[in-house]
Amino acid sequence: MNAQILQELIAKHLPEAIVMVSGDDGAHFEALVVTAAFIGLSPVKQHQLVYQALGERMREEIHALALRTMTPEQWQTWQATHPS
Numbered sequence: 001m002n003a004q005i006l007q008e009l010i011a012k013h014l015p016e017a018i019v020m021v022s023g024d025d026g027a028h029f030e031a032l033v034v035t036a037a038f039i040g041l042s043p044v045k046q047h048q049l050v051y052q053a054l055g056e057r058m059r060e061e062i063h064a065l066a067l068r069t070m071t072p073e074q075w076q077t078w079q080a081t082h083p084s
Contacts, residue, residue, distance in 0.1 A: 029066070030065075
């Protein structure tokens with residue numbers, strides 16, 4: 001497993017999402033997922049949507065996934081307060 005494959009799996013499951021994944025050891029990853037599908041959902045439910053995209057890989061191939069999920073509005077606010 002690599003970050004690119006992980007990103008593609010999430011994007012396929014949530015096609016309108018902004019997905020950014022990093023991690024280069026094949027087992028530990030960080031992901032940012034931004035989608036309107038998260039509106040009205042608790043953080044736990046948001047994470048569950050992402051985990052659904054990964055299926056068995058979460059149990060078998062991915063040792064750790066640091067996951068940040070946001071709605072588009074939250075993403076805009078975050079970008080405004082964290083200039084690059």
